[in-house]
Amino acid sequence: MDIARRPGETARAHRARIHYATSGAERSVNATARDLALHRRTAQRWSQRWDWVATARAYDASLAAAAVASATAAYLAELHAHRQQSLTVGAELLDIARDLLTRTRTAIETTPLQPRDLAYAVRAIMVGLDLRAQALGIAQLQQQLQHHTRQP
Numbered sequence: 001m002d003i004a005r006r007p008g009e010t011a012r013a014h015r016a017r018i019h020y021a022t023s024g025a026e027r028s029v030n031a032t033a034r035d036l037a038l039h040r041r042t043a044q045r046w047s048q049r050w051d052w053v054a055t056a057r058a059y060d061a062s063l064a065a066a067a068v069a070s071a072t073a074a075y076l077a078e079l080h081a082h083r084q085q086s087l088t089v090g091a092e093l094l095d096i097a098r099d100l101l102t103r104t105r106t107a108i109e110t111t112p113l114q115p116r117d118l119a120y121a122v123r124a125i126m127v128g129l130d131l132r133a134q135a136l137g138i139a140q141l142q143q144q145l146q147h148h149t150r151q152p
Helices: 011-021 029-035 040-049 052-110 115-136 138-150
Strands: none
Touching (some): 011 029, 011 040, 011 052, 052 115, 115 138
8 A cells, every 4th residue: 555645745645545444344535534623625635635535445455455364364274274184194094004014914813803803994994094194195196297297
């Protein structure tokens, strides 16, 4: 937003322009005149001469851009945290699955296994790998690679 005092703009006119721009949804030339104890005609003349409406639009756009940037940064931080958590949980599940497989191998030699023992180990491996794949974005990467390989 152009908040600098413009050549030829008096300090009072500059203050009125900034007041108008930062008044939000309730902004009006009459409200600015009232708030700053200006004659209404003076405020109207300054508004036209110093383009208060353009200053207000620029101010509103800068607020919107800041809000979008803040929301984007927060969303990206959440995505990063979720990705890290998914990688951690996936790695932990794979460790558990490896341990189960090791114990299953040992148990095969000493005790009979139930089908559910192997099913638990297989399910833990699948879930762990799925979490890691999701966190790494493997599905999206595969789609992009397939798309690129189809193009001449």
